Amino acid sequence: MLLTFALWAYVAGMAGALVLQRAERLANVLGFGLAALGGVCGVVFSVSSLAAGRAVTIAPVTLWSGPIPDVRLVVEADALSCFFVLIVSLVGLAISVFSLGYARTYYGRKNVGVLAAVFNALLLVTTLVFIAGNLWMFLIAWELMALLAYGMVSFEHEDREARQAGVLYFIMSHLDAACILLGFLMLAQAAGDFSFASLRGIGAKLSPQQRDAAFMLFVIGFGIKAGAVPLHIWLPVAHPVAPSNISALMSGVLIKTGIYGLVRVCFEFLGPPPMWWGASLLAAGTVSAVLGVLYALMEHDLKRLLAYHSIENIGIILMGIGAALMFLHTGHAVLASLALIAGLYHTINHAVFKALLFLGAGAVLHATHTRNMEEMGGLAKRMRWTSLFFLVGAVAISALPPLNGFVSEWLTYQSLLQGFGTTTSLVRLMFPLGGAMLALTGALAAACFVKAFGITFLAQPRSDHARNAHEASLPVLIGQGVLTAACVFLGLFPTAFLKLLDPLTQQLTGHQLSQQLTLANGLVLSDATAQGGTVSTLGITLMAVYLLPVPLALWAMFGRKARTRIAPTWDCGQRGLTPQMEYTATGFSKPLRMIFKALFRPRREVQREYDFSPYFATTLRFESHMEEVFQTRFYRPVNLWLLRLSRRLRALQAGSLQAYLIYVFITLVALLLFAS
Amino acid sequence: MNDWLNLLIGLAMGLNLVALGTSRLPSLIRVAALQGMVLGIMPLVIEHELRLLAVAVAIATVAIKGLVIPALLRRAMRTANIDRDLHPLIGFLPSLLLGAAGMIGAVVLASRLPLLPEHHESLLVAGSLASVLAGLLLLIGRSKAISQVCGYLILENGIYLFGLLLIHSVPLLVEGGILLDLTVAVFVTGIIVDRIQRAFDSLDTRKLTVLRE
Structure with a gap:
C-alpha cells in the first residue's frame, strides 16, 4: 500500500531527524530524504488511483478507536482526497529535495533536526487532513497542522517580527478552528454520527437557516485558512518570516486545505x-x-x-x-x-x-x-x-x-x-x-x-x-x-x-x-x-x-551585412551608469499607486534642509507609507473593543477565593434549576 | 434496611446544619469527622451480605475520615498557632437559614429528578445535594484555610453519598481511590496552611488577593 508507506516514511523522517538532531548533516539527509521518498510514494499513489478512475480508493479504515464510544480516528480516500494528496506529495517532494541543500544554511545556527522533523510532521498531518474519514481525525489533524505551522512561522524566534507573526497566525488559526468546529458540530448533531460517510448530503436534514449558518461558519473558518480577503491579514505577515521551504509549503499546500474543506463541505455535506x-x-x-x-x-x-x-x-x-x-x-x-x-x-x-x-x-x-x-x-x-x-x-x-x-x-x-x-x-x-x-x-x-x-x-x-x-x-x-x-x-x-x-x-x-x-x-x-x-x-x-x-532567416538575408558595433549603453551624456539610476520597485509601481490612491492611501513625508535655496538641498529625507486599510479600519477597532470588554470583565477576577466559590455556587444552582 | 440508611443520612444532614452553625474551629473539625464516620458505616448497611472488601473500605473510611484527617487538621491548627474563632463572612444565622433552605430545595429537587424506582424511597440524592450545598456554603462563608478544608470535606461527603447510588455497579475500589486522594489533599493543605501562616501572619484567605496579577 503506497499511501501507508508514504505516511510511514514521514513518521520515520520525523523520528529519525529528532533522534539525530545532534548530527545535523545526518538529520538533514535522513529527514528530508525520507520526506522526498514519502512524496514520491504519494504522487505515484494518487496519480495511479486517479488515472484508474476509482471513486473510492481506500474504504474507511479505523486507525484507532478510543475507550469512549464514537471517538475513533478513521481515514478514507476518495477522488477528492487523492487529488489533494497529489498536490501535497508533489510539492512536498520538490520542497524536500530543495531543503536538502537549503537546510545547510542553518548548520550551526539553528536546530536542523527539528526543522526536518517538523517538516515531515507537517506533510504527515496535511496528508491526514486530506484523507480524514471522520470529524475526529479531521479536526485533530487540522489543529496539529496549525500548531506545527505556528512553530515554523516562529522558527527564527530571535526575530521580533517572526514572533509577532507567529502570534497573529496562532490567533487566526484558533478563530478558524472554532468556526469549523461549530459548523461540523451542527452537521454531526443532525447526522448523529461523526463519520464523513454519514455527513454526506446531511444538509437536507437541516432547516434553511441552519444550513446558511453552517455555510457562513465554514466560509469564515476555511476562508481564514485559505487567506481570502478580508480574512487574509495573517498571510502576508506569517508566510514571509518562516524559513523559505516552509513558506513554500504553507503558500503552496497549507492554504489549500481551506479550499479542500470548502469543496468537501459545499459539494458533499451541505446539499443543494x-x-x-x-x-x-x-x-x-x-x-x-x-x-x-x-x-x-x-x-x-x-x-x-x-x-x-x-x-x-x-x-x-x-x-x-x-x-x-x-x-x-x-x-x-x-x-x-x-x-x-x-x-x-x-x-x-x-x-x-x-x-x-x-x-x-x-x-x-x-x-x-x-x-x-x-x-x-x-x-x-x-x-x-x-x-x-x-x-x-x-x-x-x-x-x-x-x-x-x-x-x-x-x-x-x-x-x-x-x-x-x-x-x-x-x-x-x-x-x-x-x-x-x-x-x-x-x-x-x-x-x-x-x-x-x-x-x-x-x-x-x-x-x-x-x-x-x-x-x-x-x-x-x-x-x-x-x-x-x-x-x-x-x-x-x-x-x-x-x-x-x-x-x-x-x-x-x-x-x-x-x-x-x-x-x-x-x-x-x-x-x-x-x-x-x-x-x-x-x-x-x-x-x-x-x-x-x-527571424533567423531574415537575419541571415539582411542582417549579416550590418556592421556589429560594441559600445556602452547610451547614458544621456553622463559618464557611466550606476545602480542609483536604475528603476526602483517603488518607482515602477508609482502609476498604479496613484490610480488606486483611494485604496492604498499613500502618505509620504519629505524633509528638505537647505542653506540658500530649496533647489539646493543639503540633506533630503524621504519616507513613504501606505495605510493597511483592513488592519486600521476593521481589525484594530474590533481588537480595541475586545480589549475594553475584557478589561471590564476583569472585575470578576477579584482574587478572592470566596468570590470564585460564589461563582461556582451560582452556576451550580442555576444548572440544578435548569435541570429540574 | 432502608430505614437504617435513611436514619444515617438524616443524621448526616443534621450534621451539615451543625457545621454551618458552629462558631469554633475544633468543633467544626469534630463535626466533619463525625459525618465522615457516619458515611463510612453506610456501605455496611446497604450491602446485603458482608463482603470483605466492603468491610475493609468501611473501616478505612471511618479510620481516615474520622481519625486521620481530623488529626492532621488539628495538628495543622496547632502548629500554625491560630485562634479558634471562625470569623464568618456569612453570619451563623444566615448560614443556618441558607443551609436549611438548601436542604428543603434538595429534597424537592430529588423528588422531581427522574430516578430509578428503587431510589425513590431513600434520602440518598437529597442528602447528597444538601451536603454539597452545605459544603459550598462553608467554603464561601468561612475565611480560614482550615475551615475551608472542612467545607471541602463536607462537599466531598455529598459526592460520596451520590456515589453510593451506584454501589452495585461501581466497585468500592473507586471509593477507596477517592479516599486516598482526599487524605493526600488534606495532608498537602496542612502543609500549605503552615506556609500561608508564615507568609501572611494569618490564615485569612482573603489576604491572598494580593497575589493576583
Missing part, C-alpha cells in the same frame, strides 16, 4: 446550494483576486509580494468554486463541472508555481541575505538557473500562455463567460463582472512580475549583497527544477492531466468532462460547449518553435 452561497464565494474570490494583486504590486519585500499573490490566486480558485456552486443552483451540471475543474486545476497550478517562486525567493534570500528587492538586482548573471526557474514561475503565475496558469485561468474565463446565459436574474451580471476583474487581475499580476523579476534579477546589482551573490547548491536547483517541469507539463499537456480530474467531477457533480474538453487529436482544449472557445497551449508553443527560423 442556494444562489447566494455561490454568489458570495464568487464575490469574495473576485475581491481577493484584485486586492491581492494590488497589494502585491506595492510590496518590495520579495516574499511578502509572493504571499499577497497567494491571496490573489486563492481568489481565482474561489471564483471557480463559487461559479460552480451557482451553476449547481441553476441546474447546469456540465458548466458546474467546468467551473469546478477550473478551480481545482488552478489549485494544483498555484501550488506548483507558488512553491516554485517561494523556493526561488529562498535561494535569492540565501544568496543576498535580504528580502528587500531594492537591494537586489543583477542576479540573472550570478544565479543563472535560479533566475530561469523564477522566470518560468513568473510567466506561469501571470497566466501567460503556454504555461499552466494560463490554462486554468482560461478555463475560469470560459465558465464565467458561459454563465451569463444560465439565469435571467440580476445575479448574472456577476459573471461578466467577475470575468473582467479576472482579466484585470491577470494584467496586474503580469505587471507585478515584470517588477519582481526585473528589479530582482536584471540590471546592475543595487547593493554589495547582490554583488556578492552566488548560485545556489545542486539540490536547491533540482527542487526548483522539479516544479518547473511540473509547470511546463501542466501547461503544455492539460488534456492529459484533465483525465485525472474525471473521477473527481464524477464524485462531486456527477459528470465527466475530459472527453468534451478535449478536441481534435487530443491536444486542443475546448470549453465543453458546441460554440465555445478552444485553445491549445502546445500549439502555441509549437508555433513559436516553428516560427523561430523566420
Whole structure:
C-alpha cells in the first residue's frame, strides 16, 4: 500500500531527524530524504488511483478507536482526497529535495533536526487532513497542522517580527478552528454520527437557516485558512518570516486545505446550494483576486509580494468554486463541472508555481541575505538557473500562455463567460463582472512580475549583497527544477492531466468532462460547449518553435551585412551608469499607486534642509507609507473593543477565593434549576 | 434496611446544619469527622451480605475520615498557632437559614429528578445535594484555610453519598481511590496552611488577593 508507506516514511523522517538532531548533516539527509521518498510514494499513489478512475480508493479504515464510544480516528480516500494528496506529495517532494541543500544554511545556527522533523510532521498531518474519514481525525489533524505551522512561522524566534507573526497566525488559526468546529458540530448533531460517510448530503436534514449558518461558519473558518480577503491579514505577515521551504509549503499546500474543506463541505455535506452561497464565494474570490494583486504590486519585500499573490490566486480558485456552486443552483451540471475543474486545476497550478517562486525567493534570500528587492538586482548573471526557474514561475503565475496558469485561468474565463446565459436574474451580471476583474487581475499580476523579476534579477546589482551573490547548491536547483517541469507539463499537456480530474467531477457533480474538453487529436482544449472557445497551449508553443527560423532567416538575408558595433549603453551624456539610476520597485509601481490612491492611501513625508535655496538641498529625507486599510479600519477597532470588554470583565477576577466559590455556587444552582 | 440508611443520612444532614452553625474551629473539625464516620458505616448497611472488601473500605473510611484527617487538621491548627474563632463572612444565622433552605430545595429537587424506582424511597440524592450545598456554603462563608478544608470535606461527603447510588455497579475500589486522594489533599493543605501562616501572619484567605496579577 503506497499511501501507508508514504505516511510511514514521514513518521520515520520525523523520528529519525529528532533522534539525530545532534548530527545535523545526518538529520538533514535522513529527514528530508525520507520526506522526498514519502512524496514520491504519494504522487505515484494518487496519480495511479486517479488515472484508474476509482471513486473510492481506500474504504474507511479505523486507525484507532478510543475507550469512549464514537471517538475513533478513521481515514478514507476518495477522488477528492487523492487529488489533494497529489498536490501535497508533489510539492512536498520538490520542497524536500530543495531543503536538502537549503537546510545547510542553518548548520550551526539553528536546530536542523527539528526543522526536518517538523517538516515531515507537517506533510504527515496535511496528508491526514486530506484523507480524514471522520470529524475526529479531521479536526485533530487540522489543529496539529496549525500548531506545527505556528512553530515554523516562529522558527527564527530571535526575530521580533517572526514572533509577532507567529502570534497573529496562532490567533487566526484558533478563530478558524472554532468556526469549523461549530459548523461540523451542527452537521454531526443532525447526522448523529461523526463519520464523513454519514455527513454526506446531511444538509437536507437541516432547516434553511441552519444550513446558511453552517455555510457562513465554514466560509469564515476555511476562508481564514485559505487567506481570502478580508480574512487574509495573517498571510502576508506569517508566510514571509518562516524559513523559505516552509513558506513554500504553507503558500503552496497549507492554504489549500481551506479550499479542500470548502469543496468537501459545499459539494458533499451541505446539499443543494442556494444562489447566494455561490454568489458570495464568487464575490469574495473576485475581491481577493484584485486586492491581492494590488497589494502585491506595492510590496518590495520579495516574499511578502509572493504571499499577497497567494491571496490573489486563492481568489481565482474561489471564483471557480463559487461559479460552480451557482451553476449547481441553476441546474447546469456540465458548466458546474467546468467551473469546478477550473478551480481545482488552478489549485494544483498555484501550488506548483507558488512553491516554485517561494523556493526561488529562498535561494535569492540565501544568496543576498535580504528580502528587500531594492537591494537586489543583477542576479540573472550570478544565479543563472535560479533566475530561469523564477522566470518560468513568473510567466506561469501571470497566466501567460503556454504555461499552466494560463490554462486554468482560461478555463475560469470560459465558465464565467458561459454563465451569463444560465439565469435571467440580476445575479448574472456577476459573471461578466467577475470575468473582467479576472482579466484585470491577470494584467496586474503580469505587471507585478515584470517588477519582481526585473528589479530582482536584471540590471546592475543595487547593493554589495547582490554583488556578492552566488548560485545556489545542486539540490536547491533540482527542487526548483522539479516544479518547473511540473509547470511546463501542466501547461503544455492539460488534456492529459484533465483525465485525472474525471473521477473527481464524477464524485462531486456527477459528470465527466475530459472527453468534451478535449478536441481534435487530443491536444486542443475546448470549453465543453458546441460554440465555445478552444485553445491549445502546445500549439502555441509549437508555433513559436516553428516560427523561430523566420527571424533567423531574415537575419541571415539582411542582417549579416550590418556592421556589429560594441559600445556602452547610451547614458544621456553622463559618464557611466550606476545602480542609483536604475528603476526602483517603488518607482515602477508609482502609476498604479496613484490610480488606486483611494485604496492604498499613500502618505509620504519629505524633509528638505537647505542653506540658500530649496533647489539646493543639503540633506533630503524621504519616507513613504501606505495605510493597511483592513488592519486600521476593521481589525484594530474590533481588537480595541475586545480589549475594553475584557478589561471590564476583569472585575470578576477579584482574587478572592470566596468570590470564585460564589461563582461556582451560582452556576451550580442555576444548572440544578435548569435541570429540574 | 432502608430505614437504617435513611436514619444515617438524616443524621448526616443534621450534621451539615451543625457545621454551618458552629462558631469554633475544633468543633467544626469534630463535626466533619463525625459525618465522615457516619458515611463510612453506610456501605455496611446497604450491602446485603458482608463482603470483605466492603468491610475493609468501611473501616478505612471511618479510620481516615474520622481519625486521620481530623488529626492532621488539628495538628495543622496547632502548629500554625491560630485562634479558634471562625470569623464568618456569612453570619451563623444566615448560614443556618441558607443551609436549611438548601436542604428543603434538595429534597424537592430529588423528588422531581427522574430516578430509578428503587431510589425513590431513600434520602440518598437529597442528602447528597444538601451536603454539597452545605459544603459550598462553608467554603464561601468561612475565611480560614482550615475551615475551608472542612467545607471541602463536607462537599466531598455529598459526592460520596451520590456515589453510593451506584454501589452495585461501581466497585468500592473507586471509593477507596477517592479516599486516598482526599487524605493526600488534606495532608498537602496542612502543609500549605503552615506556609500561608508564615507568609501572611494569618490564615485569612482573603489576604491572598494580593497575589493576583
